[in-house]
Each structure stands twice: as structure tokens, then as C-alpha cells.
Amino acid sequence: MSESIASLIAEMEEERTLAQVKEALDAGRDPLSIVEELREGMAVVGKRFEEKEYFLPDLILSAEIFKQAIALIEPHLQAVDTPSRGSIVIGTVQGDIHDIGKNIVATMLRCSGYDVHDLGVDVTPQSFVEKVKETGSGLLALSGLLTLAFDSMKETVQALEKAGLRDRVKVIIGGGPVNETVVGYSGADAYGKDPAEALKLAGIYLG
Amino acid sequence: MTREDRTLDKRDTMTAEERLRAVINLQVPDRVPASSLNNYFAGSYGGITMRQVWDDPQAFRAALFKCWEDLGPWDFHYPVNVRYPELYSFVMPMKARWPGMNLPDDCIHQLLEEEVLAPEDYGWVTSISRQTPNWSYIRLSKRVASRIWQQVEEGWRGYVYLLPRFLHHLATWAKEFEMWKRKGLAILYSLIIEAPFDYFSLARGLVPFIKDVRSRSEEIVTATDALIDGYVRICRLVAGLLRVPRIEIAVHRSASDFISPQTFRELSFPSLKKLVEKLLLHNITPILHCDGNWDLNLETLRELPAGSAMVQFDGPTDIFLAKRVIGDRVCIMGDVPNHLLCLGSENEVDEYCHRLIEEVGRDGGYVMGAGCEIPPNAKPENVRTMFQSVFKYGYYNK
Structure with a gap:
């Protein structure tokens, strides 16, 4: 069974995160739910940072992966309004x-x-x-x-x-x-x- | 000049130089000494522009002297006013904006986070270090200067441009050092260098370097290790010329604000420790300037040779914890925080300094000082309170 996108980005598995995102998109999964899962993974990164398990490089590297994943998803989001938190x-x-x-x-x-x-x-x-x-x-x-x-x-x-x-x-x-x-x-x-x-x-x- | 002439207070039984050597050796001096990293504050207090701080040594000397007379005394002269901006590339390998050049005359210089070195430069550094080990640091810093400053050309012409300026800088500092020595001060160090790992972090830019740490860690370790002889060479040269056997090693990017403690231990500390040990072999005392939060790196710093180095903290580190963890290994300097000097009351500064002296100064091995540089907008009365605290609370035989 494949790992979740959230856990992959939380572990900073760059290639595997991006592969999973592509796979999910190809399978026709709702792009917004993929974005949400990426954000869940980023929340885990933030929590680990607070607990001093992760450090600044981990924040930066996970954000880089997030940006690449969003670039893959963006073409699929054109017709959809991405909800903003503010x-x-x-x-x-x-x-x-x-x-x-x-x-x-x-x-x-x-x-x-x-x-x-x-x-x-x-x-x-x-x-x-x-x-x-x-x-x-x-x-x-x-x-x-x-x-x-x-x-x-x-x-x-x-x-x-x-x-x-x-x-x-x-x-x-x-x-x-x-x-x-x-x-x-x-x-x-x-x-x-x-x-x-x-x-x-x-x-x-x-x- | 008699020995008494060289003491700063009638209660002193040591000269500033003797006091400095005692605290570095973790002995108990007559009193806690104070050090003054005072550059832009001296400019603002002395009524000169920030541009004059670096381009008018006479005006800067007068401004610093006014501070000394009005707000001092302090024990150690802590020089940072590099005479030419081009030479600053040898201290912090980063692009910057300078007052009077690309900032208004009354702004302080500011560093820019841009890539100055490329990933390929790790291999180049390793290669030149093998060809000319003693000159590797100078060759690297010249390359950096060439990439930052148009007037510093690639090749030998770059050296022709830099050498007279370097000599003029040394002559300027030598003159300042003599002036302060005559007033009874010790000179803290003769040269500032950036620790090898941190040098690359600054020159590559934080984000690219973080990626390098993940993908090129072996190249980083090899290059930083290869550079050590080049560092030692320039340190010996300048320490000898200026007759001050101490060197400041700035460690701007190894705090756990920037890298994990594990990365520090595995990639940064090995070359730093080797540099410290080699300098000590040549009777040069290293003074580590540790910006950021070092709480999680203190155990690693215990591996530094005992009683032979000083470590300065700048506020984010818990200096009281540092005393408990490494106080028996290295002398500690710091860390009156910038916000306290700028916004605090005299009473708050006095209380904090008193605590520093009682806890961090217990049994010697401590130097009172600001966390990093005294900020240009510090309140003069707070600066005075900080310096006076060592005379008020700092005598060991009360």
C-alpha cells in the first residue's frame, strides 16, 4: 500500500511525494483534497519543528516540495476556487x-x-x-x-x-x-x- | 608608563591584558572585565555619519573616544571597523549595501542574501587547497571579493587592488590599537574570520546551502577541512604583524536557528575544532563569536580544548545554561540583549548585568559585553550602566 502524501511530505521524501501527487491526479482525484493533504503534511512538519525534532532546513525543504507539488496541481485547479484561510x-x-x-x-x-x-x-x-x-x-x-x-x-x-x-x-x-x-x-x-x-x-x- | 597607569580603576590589581589572559585561562581575575563591540553606536553617539564610521578613521576614533570618556571605561578594544568595504568580503563573504555607496550616509550597512559562490566552488576550493594549502583562504576570499566588487578583477590584478588596501587597513588598526593600549586597554583580537562551514553558508546563501547540506555534504566536509591551513596562515600573518595573538572566529550560521544540532556536530564542528586546535598550536587564542541560539550545541562545544578559548553569545542563547554546561571549558562573553539596551530602563540593565556577574561571572571565566554589537540606537545611559556594572559588582575580593 502506498504511503499518504501527507506523511511523505512530512518525511521530506521529495521524489515520492511528487510521484504520489502525479498518480493521484492521473487517477482523477479531487485536486483540492490533494492540496489539503499536502497542508496536513506541512502541519506535521510545523509540529515537529516546534518540538525541536525538525529545524529550519526541514521547514525550507518541505516548503520547496510543497511548491513543486502545487505546480503540478495548479493546472487542474483552474476551474476551481481554492479556498483561502485569510x-x-x-x-x-x-x-x-x-x-x-x-x-x-x-x-x-x-x-x-x-x-x-x-x-x-x-x-x-x-x-x-x-x-x-x-x-x-x-x-x-x-x-x-x-x-x-x-x-x-x-x-x-x-x-x-x-x-x-x-x-x-x-x-x-x-x-x-x-x-x-x-x-x-x-x-x-x-x-x-x-x-x-x-x-x-x-x-x-x-x- | 607604569603598571598603575595601565589600570582602569584604583581598585584594579591587574592590567586589562592580564585580566584577559586570566579569564581565557579560566582563572579568577581581580574583577570581571568588560568588552565593547562598539561600531555604529560609537558613530551615532559621537555625532558622525555611519559612512564616516568606515571611511573616516580619524572621525571614528574621536567618536569612540567620546564614548569611552562619557560611558566607559571598558577593558577590551573590540575592533570591527574594516577600513575598506572590499576587505569586508574576507570577513563575511556576502554582498552588502553600504552607507555612502548604495545607502544614505546615515544608514548602517546591510547584508544581502545572494549566491556568491556556486556549487562547483566546493571542488575548486578543495583543489586549490591541495595545490597551495597556505594560500587557499586568501585565494578563496579574493574570488569572493571579485564576484562582489567590480573593481576587484579576477587574476593577479585583483591582488594588486586589494593588497595596498589590506596594508592600509592593518596600519589603521595598528594605530588604533596603540592608542587604546596607551589608555590601558587590551586588544581583543587582530583579525576576524568566518568559520569554514559558516563561510560557505554565507557565500552560497541560506536556502541553496541548506540544499547543499542535503545533497553535497561530503563536498562541504572535504572543502572545509582542506581550507584549514589557509586559515591558519592568514591568522598567523596578521596576529604577528599586529602583535595581538588572538583571532575572532565568527560562527554566524551554525546555531540551531539555521541548522540542526546533528548537522552542526557532523558538518560544521569538525573543521571549527580543527581550526581552533591548529591556532592554539601556534599560540593564537580563538575567540568564537556565536550568533543565534546555541543551547542545543553546548554539549558539542565541550569538546573544545579547556581553558584556551572564549565564546561570545548574543542573546538568544541561554547564557546561564551555557555557564553550567561549558563554563568549566571555555571563557564566556556576553550577552546584554539588544532590546534591553535599546528599550530597557537603566534599572533593568543594571539588574541583568548584576545577574550576569553573579551567575556567569562566578569563579571567573567571564567577560561582560553586549549580545553581539551595541546597537546604534541603544540608550547611552544603558550602555554606561552596562560598563559600570563591572566596577559596581564585578570585584572578586570584595
């Missing part, structure tokens, strides 16, 4: 151009079924506000590696308040020097110390 705007704040952590979080959020609008690096508070307005996102994820990013995070939260959006938008922050103190300073709602915590926060705020 919309998130993400970016590295003004004055900071570090993006590796932000990119990993964005990928993990996408793999988990969220619509992610990644504004890149050195993003001004106004650009964040405009994107939140445009997309109607309920969650704003701000990243920064420098301590100088603390002020930019604060200014971004203030810009959201000024635009009258703060009540309906949750703000999470992350990056090397960020912790609970920075949450208080910036006026954000919470911080994620790693990609798994960011995912968990997205689950809390968006479902």
Missing part, C-alpha cells in the same frame, strides 16, 4: 533590507493556505497601509533584523491607527532582536520567534 500583508519594515526570515515566513503561510501579499523589504508605513486597504487583509506581519526596525514597526502601527484600520487588523512582528518588549514598544499585537510561531499566530487571528 489574507495577510507581509514585509520588512522601512530602513531594513533583510529578507531571509520574512521570505521563509511568507512561504510557510502560503503553504498553509493563506493569501500572502509580500511587499518585499524597506517598506514604508504608508505602503503597508495602502496594501492592507487594497486587499482587506486582517493580518499585517512586520519583519526586521535591525534594532532600528523597532521604530519603523511603531510608525507602521501608528500609520494603521491613523488610517482608521487598527481595529480590524492584527499586527504581528518578528525578526532577530524582536521580543515581548518590542511588542509593547511598537504597539503590535504579538511576535513570533520563529516561522512556526508566526503560523500559529496566523491561525489564532485568521483561523
Whole structure:
């Protein structure tokens, strides 16, 4: 009996995961159910990461497999509306151009079924506000590696308040020097110390 | 200059150099010493631009001196202001944006996560290390510099460009070192290098390197091992020229934030340990700068030779756990966190430093310092509180 797609991706079996996905598609299986199973596998990866059984490379490699699997499935999804768990705007704040952590979080959020609008690096508070307005996102994820990013995070939260959006938008922050103190300073709602915590926060705020 | 002239406080019974040697040897000094990784903070406090921090040594010296007078003293000069950005490729093999070049004058430089080395370069490194073992590190770093900077050409012209700048950099540091020694400080090290495994992680880019770890682990081990003699050669050369027998080995990518403890043990640590051992054979003390969370790697670090190295942690590592696990093996430096220096109160900084001194400083083998670099937007009063804590709480014979 073949192993489930969820367990294969959770074990980071790249070739076997992709082969199983192809096989399932050829057999006419509902593409959305395959996506759902891939996400279940990614949830297992996230859990193992939290339990320190897996580490960052495992998150990255499993996300790579997920992306390849989705590329196989996408042609079969054209006529179907993929259900989204919610919309998130993400970016590295003004004055900071570090993006590796932000990119990993964005990928993990996408793999988990969220619509992610990644504004890149050195993003001004106004650009964040405009994107939140445009997309109607309920969650704003701000990243920064420098301590100088603390002020930019604060200014971004203030810009959201000024635009009258703060009540309906949750703000999470992350990056090397960020912790609970920075949450208080910036006026954000919470911080994620790693990609798994960011995912968990997205689950809390968006479902 | 008398011995008394070289002490920093009338209660001191050791010079800073004696104190440094004592803590590295895990002996109990007269008091806990303090070290200052102070680059961009000195710039902002001293009122110069971030561009001047690297391109105007005189202005930078004045800014750092103002910090020393207003907020110090500290025991160890911790130099990081590489004189030319092109030479920075020898320290961290990554592309970067620089103030005054492709960033505004008052921004700090920022690293870019891009591929500078290709997968084929593992084999090339192994090959040149066999041909010219003593020069492999320089040849590799020159190749990296050529790929980052247009003005550093491939071939011998690249060396012609870099050599005078390297000598000028050494002369600048030599001048700074003499100034600080006259003020009674010890110089922490003469050169910064990146640990072999971490060098490739930075130069390949995190995601490509993670894939390499999975598919090219043997090539990585072979290349990192082959490079060791080249590392030792440049360390001996610079330590000799600047007469500071200590080298900083930055280990930016081996924390369990980036790789698993198993990968650290099997792929990163072997070449790091070999490098440490070979430097010690040449009477050069390694100072490991360990960014990120090392909690799960501490047991492995116990294999470092006892009483002969220093390890700096930058905040995410539980430094109190580190004291319990490796405190009998290596000297520990750190780790007043950046968020505390930027956002905390003087009282909070004082309490944290007191705890560091009481717990990590117990029985010696400890150096007070910031977690990594003092951030440019740290509160000056917090920086002063950190440095003053060693005079307030740090004397061993109270």
C-alpha cells in the first residue's frame, strides 16, 4: 500500500511525494483534497519543528516540495476556487533590507493556505497601509533584523491607527532582536520567534 | 608608563591584558572585565555619519573616544571597523549595501542574501587547497571579493587592488590599537574570520546551502577541512604583524536557528575544532563569536580544548545554561540583549548585568559585553550602566 502524501511530505521524501501527487491526479482525484493533504503534511512538519525534532532546513525543504507539488496541481485547479484561510500583508519594515526570515515566513503561510501579499523589504508605513486597504487583509506581519526596525514597526502601527484600520487588523512582528518588549514598544499585537510561531499566530487571528 | 597607569580603576590589581589572559585561562581575575563591540553606536553617539564610521578613521576614533570618556571605561578594544568595504568580503563573504555607496550616509550597512559562490566552488576550493594549502583562504576570499566588487578583477590584478588596501587597513588598526593600549586597554583580537562551514553558508546563501547540506555534504566536509591551513596562515600573518595573538572566529550560521544540532556536530564542528586546535598550536587564542541560539550545541562545544578559548553569545542563547554546561571549558562573553539596551530602563540593565556577574561571572571565566554589537540606537545611559556594572559588582575580593 502506498504511503499518504501527507506523511511523505512530512518525511521530506521529495521524489515520492511528487510521484504520489502525479498518480493521484492521473487517477482523477479531487485536486483540492490533494492540496489539503499536502497542508496536513506541512502541519506535521510545523509540529515537529516546534518540538525541536525538525529545524529550519526541514521547514525550507518541505516548503520547496510543497511548491513543486502545487505546480503540478495548479493546472487542474483552474476551474476551481481554492479556498483561502485569510489574507495577510507581509514585509520588512522601512530602513531594513533583510529578507531571509520574512521570505521563509511568507512561504510557510502560503503553504498553509493563506493569501500572502509580500511587499518585499524597506517598506514604508504608508505602503503597508495602502496594501492592507487594497486587499482587506486582517493580518499585517512586520519583519526586521535591525534594532532600528523597532521604530519603523511603531510608525507602521501608528500609520494603521491613523488610517482608521487598527481595529480590524492584527499586527504581528518578528525578526532577530524582536521580543515581548518590542511588542509593547511598537504597539503590535504579538511576535513570533520563529516561522512556526508566526503560523500559529496566523491561525489564532485568521483561523 | 607604569603598571598603575595601565589600570582602569584604583581598585584594579591587574592590567586589562592580564585580566584577559586570566579569564581565557579560566582563572579568577581581580574583577570581571568588560568588552565593547562598539561600531555604529560609537558613530551615532559621537555625532558622525555611519559612512564616516568606515571611511573616516580619524572621525571614528574621536567618536569612540567620546564614548569611552562619557560611558566607559571598558577593558577590551573590540575592533570591527574594516577600513575598506572590499576587505569586508574576507570577513563575511556576502554582498552588502553600504552607507555612502548604495545607502544614505546615515544608514548602517546591510547584508544581502545572494549566491556568491556556486556549487562547483566546493571542488575548486578543495583543489586549490591541495595545490597551495597556505594560500587557499586568501585565494578563496579574493574570488569572493571579485564576484562582489567590480573593481576587484579576477587574476593577479585583483591582488594588486586589494593588497595596498589590506596594508592600509592593518596600519589603521595598528594605530588604533596603540592608542587604546596607551589608555590601558587590551586588544581583543587582530583579525576576524568566518568559520569554514559558516563561510560557505554565507557565500552560497541560506536556502541553496541548506540544499547543499542535503545533497553535497561530503563536498562541504572535504572543502572545509582542506581550507584549514589557509586559515591558519592568514591568522598567523596578521596576529604577528599586529602583535595581538588572538583571532575572532565568527560562527554566524551554525546555531540551531539555521541548522540542526546533528548537522552542526557532523558538518560544521569538525573543521571549527580543527581550526581552533591548529591556532592554539601556534599560540593564537580563538575567540568564537556565536550568533543565534546555541543551547542545543553546548554539549558539542565541550569538546573544545579547556581553558584556551572564549565564546561570545548574543542573546538568544541561554547564557546561564551555557555557564553550567561549558563554563568549566571555555571563557564566556556576553550577552546584554539588544532590546534591553535599546528599550530597557537603566534599572533593568543594571539588574541583568548584576545577574550576569553573579551567575556567569562566578569563579571567573567571564567577560561582560553586549549580545553581539551595541546597537546604534541603544540608550547611552544603558550602555554606561552596562560598563559600570563591572566596577559596581564585578570585584572578586570584595
